Amino acid sequence: MAKSNTMTIADVQKRVDAMPAALSAKGVRRPSVDFAIRGNEAPQGYISWPKEGRFTGNEYKFFKADTAAEILDAMEGHIAGLPAIEEARMKEFMTALSDVIEHGRQNGIDVEFINPLTEAMKRLSSNILTDQRAA
Numbered sequence: 001m002a003k004s005n006t007m008t009i010a011d012v013q014k015r016v017d018a019m020p021a022a023l024s025a026k027g028v029r030r031p032s033v034d035f036a037i038r039g040n041e042a043p044q045g046y047i048s049w050p051k052e053g054r055f056t057g058n059e060y061k062f063f064k065a066d067t068a069a070e071i072l073d074a075m076e077g078h079i080a081g082l083p084a085i086e087e088a089r090m091k092e093f094m095t096a097l098s099d100v101i102e103h104g105r106q107n108g109i110d111v112e113f114i115n116p117l118t119e120a121m122k123r124l125s126s127n128i129l130t131d132q133r134a135a
Helices: 009-025 068-081 085-106 111-130
Strands: 032-036 044-050 058-064
Touching: 009 032, 009 044, 009 068, 032 068, 044 068, 058 068, 085 111
Parallel strands: none
Antiparallel strands: 032 044, 044 058
16 A cells, blocks of 8 residues: 555644753753644745844744655754754854944954954854764
8 A cells, every 4th residue: 555645734743742841851942833834825834933032033944845744854854954952052152252242343442352252252162163072
């Protein structure tokens, strides 16, 4: 008997329901996952999460394909390809540190305070480039 390509609503729901936990495990804060079927449009899925920093609003990643399975496969593949939570946290920290350094420079903060931060940033960047830990 040939395998059916048909997915039920329950099949789609089960896969969508698993995605927020997978995103959280990758360090994405407060993720939202949606799958939509609209009249006269191709089905689509999307992932959203609050923007980092002091700004409001959300970031979005959209997925379109011909079938529900293709959309869900693309969404799950995207999530699987996200960096590990430790890498995401380090990137977030380095971005914040870089912003602090730039803020200090723009506001004429004494180099006595800026130089140690700049050196720390260089060391962190060097460590990331040469990190040979097993994945």
